[in-house]
Amino acid sequence: MKTPSQRSVDPASIEMLTRTAAENIDTAWDRAEAQQPQCGFGSLGLCCRNCAMGPCRIDPFGDGPKEGICGATADIIAARNLSRMVACGSAAHSDHGRDIAHALLLAGQGSDYKVKDEAKLRRLAAEWGIAVADKNVSQLAVEVARAALAQFGQQDGELAFVKRAPTPTQKRWRDEDVVPRGIDREVVEILHRTHMGFRTFSSAARLGCGATRTWAC
């Protein structure tokens, strides 16, 4: 077992790891060491369990299988696994934003939640093209909250906060036709297009992957 100073260079972490070791409390470091070596297929992103026919494992080096049961290749499995992790992360973080939008809506509707920074609310409203003149804080809170919640179900166009990205990044996204249209829509579409039944993504142009449309079944 590694010592606390072998596990981390951060003084606070070393102090905590010394304490957990003294009190026999398991940490992520203990559990990681207990699993060595980790699964080589999983580490390479070449294990797929997207459907009940799996799990399928691709052998990138030897004479083992080069395709999953559905016909997915190593590139497809790795790309799908990465895309699905991105979708999970997007779902988690965006749902925090959804909660904030709900809280803002409740604040505007007279609950115990209060808007502490009215100037920021007015700035955001103006940024999103919401008229701010002659509106009190409650009215604005409701309008901004409803506009924010609408971003989740939006089907077309671009998310409002895309304009906050650096200009070259926005251009790259538009050139590749990957600007997010709606928060929930993109998460759902990734899960759909990476599920069994799709050997590749059905819109190669949208994902900029150069893959062709191919059906597995």
Ligand code: SF4
């Ligand atoms: S989606 Fe394809 S590669 Fe993945 S588990 Fe199912 S059959 Fe195997």
